[in-house]
Amino acid sequence: MSKARLMIVEDDPDISNMLRIYFNGQGYDVDLAQRGSEALEKTRQVMPHLIVLDIMLPDIDGYEVCRTLRTNTRTSHIPVIFLTQKDERSDKLQGLELGADDYITKPFDIEELKLRVQNAIARAERESLTDPQSGLPAxxxxxxxxxxxxxxxxxxxxxxxxxxxxxxxxxxxxxxxxxxxxxxxxxxxxxxxxxxxxxxxxxxxxxxxxxxxxxxxxxxxxxxxxxxxxxxxxxxxxxxxxxxxxxxxxxxxxxxxxxxxxxxxxxxxxxxxxxxxxxxxxxxxxxxxxxxxxxxxxxx
CATH class of the missing domain: 3.30.70.270 (Reverse transcriptase/Diguanylate cyclase domain)
Incomplete structure (x- = not known):
């Protein structure tokens, strides 16, 4: 089976590079985006198996990125895990209402994030939502x-x-x-x-x-x-x-x-x-x- 592809959407280069190095070491292909618009463009070019998405971005926020993904027929199936500083119940609910699969708050435990990523990808494949090789709807x-x-x-x-x-x-x-x-x-x-x-x-x-x-x-x-x-x-x-x-x-x-x-x-x-x-x-x-x-x- 080919490597699962992750997209990390995070405007803090220290966090994004740390996640890239860590998940590369775990056997994932990792792509980075610092802006929401960049993430949407990259997703159109190469379909990721999962997106780790920061809510606070410099152009459009993570909620808008998730909303756009969910309303597009070709990207609506991609699992999304929100990554944010916020810990308010209303913010979590807003993300989940938009169709996010999970939510983790900074500062986060990298091992916990790894398990959430693994579980979300496995769930999508188990439910025949995505093909494990291409990441396309299945x-x-x-x-x-x-x-x-x-x-x-x-x-x-x-x-x-x-x-x-x-x-x-x-x-x-x-x-x-x-x-x-x-x-x-x-x-x-x-x-x-x-x-x-x-x-x-x-x-x-x-x-x-x-x-x-x-x-x-x-x-x-x-x-x-x-x-x-x-x-x-x-x-x-x-x-x-x-x-x-x-x-x-x-x-x-x-x-x-x-x-x-x-x-x-x-x-x-x-x-x-x-x-x-x-x-x-x-x-x-x-x-x-x-x-x-x-x-x-x-x-x-």
Whole structure:
């Protein structure tokens, strides 16, 4: 499993650097932000598994940062632990009402904070809220979003899968494979941010399988740009020889080495104008079939 990613939002450099050093030593990837606006921008670029958020910030306060995270479809699932000087009951209640997962008061016990971070991340994964590798919404959150989607108009659903991912993992290993999943999640976020809206949803259904829920009007362009950019940019994950020859040698089921194409992205796209759906199961099944047809067409 890849390292969990923390974002520390704290304008006191002594505290933020201390937390970065400590949590790096505990095996976390740690990113720092000194301002609320910086935290929101960084969260859009790379999804953290958890945010430790100071309430008193120089631009917008932590309450506003949390409110913005909770009202954005793509960040509403991220666990937030408030870190503050305040110890008033009303302040704690305000944070919890906004959807914060926990609250710790300065000066704090670093071991206690570590346990709260561990518990919040474990709870999110146990409840199928987030994927442990990408930090993106997973199982139950995807289902909840689909149930909302099917009652609306003008939506589109995309089922995305990375072709030849397993062969890449067999040859290059788990760490390199996790880097590809992280790259894919970041790419989905970039393209949807550019062409879609803040209400669009990106989920990680598990393994090499992702989903996007967006509007019917933008879905086609998002699909095309994702396929083009992924197929080009994923090549940086291969060594020079594999890139140059356009394939790699990978073991088949019997262990015999054979040519395997470089990874590419297959995307199945469905919407109410292309199909009729009775329930969310039909949305996912038909989209998966469209994705398999897309993969077959690419291979052909």
């Amino acid at each position: 199982g139950r959150l995807i289902e909840d979003q689909l149930r909302r989607l099917i009652r609306q108009k003008g939506w589109a659903f995309m089922d995305l899968r990375i072709n030849y991912f397993d062969a890449f993992k067999d040859v290059y290993g788990f760490i390199a494979a996790n880097d590809v999943l992280r790259f894919a999640g970041m790419l989905l976020g970039e393209v949807v941010d550019t062409l879609g809206t803040a209400n669009d949803f990106i989920g990680h259904a598990g393994g090499d399988n992702f989903v996007i829920m967006t509007s019917e009007t933008t879905a086609g362009e998002i699909r095309q740009q994702l396929k083009t950019r992924f197929n080009e940019e994923v090549q940086s994950h291969y060594n020079f020889m594999d890139r140059q020859q356009g394939f790699m040698m990978a073991p088949d089921d019997s262990g015999k080495m054979e040519k395997s194409p470089l990874m590419s992205l297959a995307v199945g796209l469905v919407s109410p104008s292309t199909h009729t759906f009775a329930d969310i199961r039909e949305i996912t099944e038909i989209a998966a079939e469209e994705r398999r047809l897309d993969a077959a067409a690419s291979n052909g």
